[in-house]
Amino acid sequence: MTARIGVVTFPGTLDDRDALRAVRIAGAEPVSLWHRDKGIQQVDAVVLAGGFSYGDYLRAGAISRFSPVMGTIIEQAKAGLPVLGICNGFQILTESHLLPGAMLRNNHLHFICRDQKLRVENAETAWTADYTAGQEISVPLKNIDGRYVADERVLDELEAEGRVAFRYLDGNPNGSLRDIAGVTNAAGNVVGLMPHPEHAVEPLIGTGRTDGIGFFSSILKKLVNA
Amino acid sequence: MTTERNESAAKGRLDTVKHAAATPEAEQPWKELGLKEDEYARIREILGRRPTGAELAMYSVMWSEHCSYKSSKVHLKQFGEKVPVNDAMLVGIGENAGVVDVGQGYAVTFKVESHNHPSYIEPYQGAATGVGGIVRDILAMGARPVAVVDPLRFGAADHPDTRRVLPGVVAGIGGYGNCLGLPNIGGEVVFDACYQGNPLVNAGCIGVMKHEDIHLAKASGTGNKVILYGARTGGDGIGGVSVLASETFESTGPAKRPAVQVGDPFQEKLLIECTLEIFREKLVAGIQDLGGAGLSCATSELASAGSGGMRVELDTVPLRDSSLSPEEILMSESQERMCAIVEPQYVERFMAICEKWDVIATDIGEVTEGSQLEIFWHGEQIVDVPPRSVAHEGPTYNRPYARPDWQDALQADDANKLPRPATSGELREQVLRLVASPNQASKAWITDQYDRFVQGNTVLAMPEDAGMVRIDEESNLGVTMATDGNGRFAKLDPYAGAQLALAEAYRNVATTGAKPLAISDCLNFGSPEDPAVMWQFAEATRGLADGCLELGTPVTGGNVSLYNQTGDAAIHPTPVVAVLGVIDDVNRRTPMAFAEEGQLLYLLGDTREELGGSAWSQVVHDHLGGVPPRVDLGREKLLAEILISASRDGMIDAAHDLSDGGLIQAVTESCLRGGKGARLIVPDGLSAFTFLFSESAGRAVVSIPRSEELRFNDMCGARGLPVTRIGVVDGDEIEVQGEFSIALSELKSAHEATVPGLFA
Amino acid sequence: MARVVVDVMLKPEILDPQGQAVQRALPRLGFDGIADVRQGKRFELEVDGPVDDAALARINELAETFLANTVIENFTVKVEEEK
Amino acid sequence: MARVVVDVMLKPEILDPQGQAVQRALPRLGFDGIADVRQGKRFELEVDGPVDDAALARINELAETFLANTVIENFTVKVEEEK
Ligand SMILES: Nc1ncnc2c1ncn2[C@@H]1O[C@H](COP(=O)(O)OP(=O)(O)O)[C@@H](O)[C@H]1O
């Protein structure tokens, strides 16, 4: 038996096919979810993929948050459903208040696409168990609204609780406070990050690294062993 | 007040067909709409009466240079006449885009278009809508768009206006393309003062489909519905016609409409997904994108290519601005719209798919038995024309052309005679200046603003010689594209310049291990009314057609952009060529990075003393003169065959083609990409200067594992390609033995600091 | 029909690189004497019917939950004109 | 120090995809009665020295040549408050 992992398509989602492919390569069963449906087909976990849902008009993720599917996901995430938000997915999670903070325009104001080095700070979440704490990985980064901000109190709290899940290495690409690339909720089931692990799962494609596969293998193991 | 106008129009002031027939002497603003007197006379002759305002609007846009190719047609004909034997061609010139067979049941469509003028006025939106337009073209062929490219030309890098134009254009291309989820896999950035008042923003797109999914722009089948879907129609891009509207509607005429359109990439993304789903269910009989000339173009082209006539109820078109006149609706270039011909039994399903994707779709008419395109406005007929006369039978000009009187003097001003570096120190300093010059410097600051990873199929992208995407995950079939065009070469000799553009793009594709199949082009020139420009155009098209015939790569389609000039000064003739290639297994691709210490570097091809139009002559002497490098297309073909075989048989680990900047530029790029240095030896019979800076065509440098050296040499020897061992991958500097060495770190900062220094 | 304007600005403590980019460009354009620039968003809402207290309360709620993200932004709502 | 506000809005005839996206989302959020939404930019300029006619003329010029692209946008300049 394998796990069923859903990937949501909002209007304007771009990396849904890539996320489905990554799920498949990791050995789980990919399931497409549609923004207008309230139901999530009893999947065991959900990936909110990258892109520009609703054009990212107003603010990235602001409109998607109010979709029927998000109503269900927000409710179930609070009850423990594993959810991974990548890039636009991370933005949706902060707009939904499942994760703290907010995403703003990069400090240099440009879209940036590059291979990005990260440190996995928390290897105990549902999505990072296959990494070791402190492990350095490289995965593509590509966004224009990637600057993570939260107020000092929240940041201190995140640090204290080990909820900064990933940090940028070798140069902060967008002005994110404390070099934060991704965070987790307190329970470790909801994780969001700006870089794209789903683009780093095949040796020839993209930057030619497979450092991102661990996200998908982590969740698969957790679900299958559960 | 706005509806009032339309109502009053409907009540009788509307210029109906009946009214036009009854008022033959009414004055019409044909001149303001850009028509010539004889063109207006021809319209009257075709119709047997004066045109209505709406008809005049349609003819004037469709007969414009941009839509009718009236000055260029006589020369473009050659692309259809000098056709190489190439069984890859599935759909040729004339459709929205050509289609080639890439094997395994797949077909690929690709095309390059210009959006030069709008991008100067509003860089962000001009460039963005350029991407949007070309993507819809590809979509209209039935293909899923899989990648975009963007060949760009700007004025001098340090001119203040370039600081306005470049960042806006780059942000616009990124803003639109990134939001569509199309990886940007290639292009060019060239600076030259000749483009100061006239930047060139060309955009290309590649689409993939199965053979059976090819869709053509035609309306046939009496009773089939004409469905307009996508964005609402607004007053964008109809600058000229407002003249007409205000003539027709007296004082209540609308304010002057903007000539620039604003794009909505989100809407386009929905349009793509929606259209692909419609294709999957085989719901359309014909389809056309709305681009230049909007509905005028789409309806007349669809009807013209079909078997019957067409009837359109123009007042059903969903509007964003209810004050638009019928003429304006016909001309509007509002973005993100498509027009489909659908059999009645499929309409419901078609509409349901549009609803699923939040795309507005409207039944605006149907295919009729007759042969006329008839358009109605609140029940009254305002257009009754033979569609072919609008879409395909526009005027053609054989404009006078003449070799300009300055051409001889320009060629006589020989770059090979320019003073050369006298010492090794000077040579070293010129190398550093070259790799740091805006044209040769790294464009990463620009290309990093484009998403090159989305869709998860990108095998190669910038700064590689060509972009490559996988199109089948099982078999690893891939397609490759490179675009090139050197306006300096074309200025010195437009015939050779066009062939050099073709040769370079062809070589770039082959360097990655892919087989070049076919080309598209974007021909950017000055005013066709200038005989010197017309000569450049005639020479360049002749050169390109001859070159394609010899290389065996047909022209599948393209775009002509004329009137690129500021006052009397035309831009350099700039034919941009996009070559499409195919690779059976992307695992075999050859990257550009010299990454393996100890591997041998070989130079393939002949190096002559050829500096006319070179980067060196520009950077060191600010000079343009002489003749461009010699073209030998037979040699290009042989070089390509060697590069492809070597990749297939695993003989080479890296390859990089030589073009502007010569050998030292290529070696610098490959060393920086791999993070390894190189020791170079100047071959016998060449000066270090010529070895490093000459821009002889038909060359590439490859990195070979020692174990493959013999086999590789044997292969080249057997096929008669000259190869020279020029050094080895080694250390952390580039050393030219007996001359100088430069640390990679120094080269890196010289190469990478320039563009961000200018624009960040 | 009445127009209600919602202005949304980043909170003062949040870095505003867009405003800064404008400000940095000013000297190049020959402008000085501008000490600070902040860039925000302006929404113009055309409201059907009367803009009474109830309507304004709803627009305030709209601004708070949707038009602005109050983690990072402040907003103001004002009725602009009657037509 | 005085604050001058420059509001830049797309011209009415120009497509405003951002405003449309907001408007289309409203019914889903349970808001109705809003006939149109347009989204523009708001620049808050903190001006050193007095905002006299000369200063305003210069800010108008700044708005015209830099803050707005008048091919597609309109702008208004107003002095907001004295501090
Ligand atoms: N505007 C652009 N968009 C995308 N890629 C670009 C652009 N300009 C340059 N590139 C990429 O940067 C690399 C170097 O460009 P260039 O020096 O022009 O290549 P070449 O000389 O081999 O034609 C290539 O991969 C090219 O596709």
Ligand SMILES: [Mg+2]
């Ligand atoms: Mg090249």
